[in-house]
Amino acid sequence: MDTMDDTIEFEALTAPILEERPWAVFAACKAEKSMKFFPQTRQEEREAIAICNICPVIEDCLDHALESNERFGVWGGTTERERRKISRIV
Ligand code: SF4
Numbered sequence: 001m002d003t004m005d006d007t008i009e010f011e012a013l014t015a016p017i018l019e020e021r022p023w024a025v026f027a028a029c030k031a032e033k034s035m036k037f038f039p040q041t042r043q044e045e046r047e048a049i050a051i052c053n054i055c056p057v058i059e060d061c062l063d064h065a066l067e068s069n070e071r072f073g074v075w076g077g078t079t080e081r082e083r084r085k086i087s088r089i090v
Helices: 022-026 042-052 058-067 080-089
Strands: none
Touching: 058 080
16 A cells, blocks of 8 residues: 555545646656655656656646746756746746
């Protein structure tokens, strides 16, 4: 049985998360440990981004991260640094 510590479980994606982000039901990361998307090393960062790169909702996720000013973690295939750069351009 999974613990509730750092695992994104499908049941955890019910309201209010799904209400705010309905596309999350299609997320490639929904069965991954959430901490994987808050990497501590470049290797972990690359692993998270590799999952994003096969995710069918990568654009929705990046839009959400930019609109919500998500400051930490990998969202929509981007790192925190990359989102800061995008935010300065847009
Ligand atoms: S783009 Fe990445 S972080 Fe966003 S939902 Fe998909 S796999 Fe998860």
